Amino acid sequence: MFCVHCGTLQPPSADYYQFFGLKRGLALDAPELQRRFYELSRKLHPDRFTRKAAREQQYSLDATAILNDGYRALRDPLARAEYLLKQEGFDVGEQRGKDVPPELLEEVFELNMAIEELRHGGEDARGQLEEAYGRFLAMRDAIDKELDTLYRRFDDTRDRAVLQQVRSVLNRRRYVRNLVNEVEKELAPEGQPAQ
Amino acid sequence: MAYSNKVLDHYNNPRNVGALDRNDQQVGTGMVGAPECGDVMKLQVKVNPETGIIEDAKFKTFGCGSAIASSSLATEMLKGKTVDEALEIKNTVIVNELALPPVKIHCSVLAEDAIKAAIADYKKKNSVGNPAAAQVAQ
Known part of the structure; x- marks a missing residue:
């Protein structure tokens, strides 16, 4: 997320797994996700970017939004499965009960x-x-x-x-x-x- | 979100709420649902075997106002139609009649599904339009 050379914040990935650096899967190491969430929250907090270039400030805002949405989606096993299913091209939350016995x-x-x-x-x-x-x-x-x-x-x-x-x-x-x-x-x- | 007057009318004075005897040979029962909103809709038709005309229709829906209004309207539309005419009923008619907003279109789809399921159940019971199934059943 940060440039390895100059250390500036890069445009954040909108893919939650990539964003958190976690292996794409349905089962997930919850404590590890939480650890990364706190770590990234500190690193990406917009307050840390007030004296940076406007572009980097914007990235930090974007990243914080993805961080929160992504954490919410990945930490809940049901929301996580829905997220992955959507990524894999499945219709999720479709409001018809064809699969209901x-x-x-x-x-x-x-x-x-x-x-x-x-x-x-x-x-x-x-x-x-x-x-x-x-x-x-x-x-x-x-x-x-x-x-x-x-x-x-x-x-x-x-x-x-x-x-x-x-x-x-x-x-x-x-x-x-x-x-x-x-x-x-x-x-x-x-x-x-x-x- | 504000409901249209027509939705409110059907919601406050639903037509044809109730149940028909599902074991009656003349009765077709359709039970459908939308897991996302927790809706369940039961719609039944009573068909005159001589004429193929739907003489009675009843429903019971647990769900939002639009789901109740959609199924209430559906039962009104069904009465007097033949089973084949009933299968022609499209959800868009319900959408227009009730002025459903886009987020409630799925309620009308559910009502259309319920009609189809009820008719299919009736046909299955009476093996109408499916002679192959009738032969297998014998």
Whole structure:
């Protein structure tokens, strides 16, 4: 990022992996990323460039923006996978559920029905919701384990078929996350008063 | 973001909310979803087997106002159409009718997908337009 000869700041790379000097992969050494983030934050801080040329000052601003966006994207395993998938030319966050298994849709639908009942004060629904909440948390944990395995497999094999699987598991994960949030909102004591 | 009056109208007074008996031979059920926004949409049609005309349509959608309005409008449009006419319904009609902004176009796409899924389910049940499948089933 800095010229090896004159030490001036060069235009920063917009590729997060390159920016942090990390190997492109789905599994990532989190403490190492954090270490580099702090180190780069110090080196690139715009305050250090106030007496430098205008061009270098601009690079430092650019670099700081990439630093923060990149850190946010890479430190979160889900955002990281989305970033890498996008780089590899996959459609990510596409708002159609083609990869969602029908059983999951059915389950999501039923749970939403239960949430609606609870909203209308049905106490029977509360037990159903609590049970569903536990089930969805367990589902989320299982998905995270599955992702972890897939991440390692991709890093080992660089097989695009694995990325395809990652993409579909991520879609599933989003649904489950939304459900967990939705149920938490309903179960919160400050929500609807018990009838 | 402000919703158009038409979206608000369908959102506040959704048409045809409810369910049809999914085990009924005449009923086709489509269940679709958008994981990104957590939306799920169930749309059902009841077809007259003699005429192929959709006599009833119901929906239940969990999602944003635009998703609810899109599916509500879809059920209104479906009634009185034949199953083949129903397959011609494009999401752009819904977009125009509801004046959906670009960020909400996917809601209309979801409604179109739901129509297609419901009709496909009906056809599968009745093996319409797919004689090969009917033969295999026998």
